[in-house]
Every structure is written in C-alpha cells, then in structure tokens.
Amino acid sequence: MxxxxxxxxxxxxxxxxxxxxxxxxxxxxxxxxxxxxxxxxxxxxxxxxxxxHIDNKQALLFELIESGLLDLLQETKCRMNNARRPCERLNLFIQAFVKFNFKEKHKLTLITSEFANLNKEQQARVIQLKNRYSSLISTFFTHEHNKKEAFNGEICPLTNTAVTILFGQSQWYNPETTEPQLTATLTHIFTCMIGNYKRN
CATH class of the missing domain: 1.10.10.60 (Homeodomain-like)
Structure with missing residues (x-):
C-alpha cells in the first residue's frame, strides 16, 4: 500500500x-x-x-554527487591536518579514501559514472570540487617550495594518473577485498609513484 x-x-x-x-x-x-x-x-x-522534497531527478543526482565530494574532501583534509611527516600525510590521505570507498560506495559510483547526466552548471561545480581534491594529491608530487601552487590548483602531470588509480579501482577491485588490503595496495602504488617522481 x-x-x-x-x-x-x-x-x-x-x-x-x-x-x-x-x-x-x-x-x-x-x-x-x-x-x-x-x-x-x-x-x-x-x-x-x-x-x-526535491526539484527533479537531475537535481537529486547533483545533490548526491556534490555531498559525496564534499564529505570526501572534509574527511581527507581533517585527517591530513593531523600529520607532521610526508609519509604520515600519505597514509592518512589513503585511509580517508579507503574509508569513503567502503562507507559510501554508491556515492563513489555516482561520482565516477554519472557526471555526464548533470547540466553544465552542475558539472562546473563538480569539476571545481574534483580540482580541490586533486590539489591534495598534487602535493605528493610537488617539491616543498611549490606546495602553495599545488593547493591553488596547478595540478602536476602525475595527478591525473593518481586520480584514475584511486577512483578507477572502485570499479575493478575484488568485492571481497578488505579495507586493510586495499589500503596496503594503494599505499604501495602511491609510494612507488612518489619515489619515481622524486628520482626524476
């Protein structure tokens, strides 16, 4: 009924x-x-x-994607602010993403798969939030004196690769993968990427 x-x-x-x-x-x-x-x-x-309670279906989709990105940004920044060393910042960054990956898997799917169904204004807002998140990743591939530029939106070339690895794995990884396993895998990948960047 x-x-x-x-x-x-x-x-x-x-x-x-x-x-x-x-x-x-x-x-x-x-x-x-x-x-x-x-x-x-x-x-x-x-x-x-x-x-x-809602304007239309598209507005509902936008609200879900926007809230997901805002939650991910807030959780990531809060964790990273407590870190003192670069390796600790990396670990906390990955922990924040993995937590979101498991806790908000449906929102993560919308973020990665439904962008095309938003209007141009909504897409512009989502791109803005994605760039803010990407700027956090860029700091891992940016020398100490360039961190300010990274936070201001100048994204280094490796960042797109890192973003693809993070968000792409949500569509590919084994559903039976545990949080510790995914954390260890992503930490290893990022550590290797950062190490290669610093050697070049």
Missing part, C-alpha cells in the same frame, strides 16, 4: 529516506534507468509526494 511521506513513522526524515533510496537505485541500476515513479515505488510512496 502506498503512503505519503508525512504519514511514515521512520526515524529518518522524509528527505533522508529519499536520498538513501536514490543513491542506491542510481548506483545499482543507473541514473537513466530509474524514474521518479521507480523511486517512489521503491519507497512505497505516491510519486507526487516526492516533489515536496
């Missing part, structure tokens, strides 16, 4: 329920394959009631 959002007894807010359902459906079925009627049906709701 379908209900309205206002009649549910869920502890979560109606909006939270919509966001949780949308991120799962968009990530597992694909954004284009899921309509608002599908989302409402999944929640056991009348489709019209969704419009009390």
């Amino acid at each position: 379908q209900t309205t959002l206002s009649s549910t007894n869920s502890i979560q807010s109606a909006r939270d329920r919509i966001l949780d359902a949308a991120v799962e459906l968009f990530a597992t079925r694909g954004f284009q394959a899921v309509g608002l009627r599908d989302l409402a049906s999944y929640l056991g709701l009348h489709a019209g009631s969704l419009y009390h």
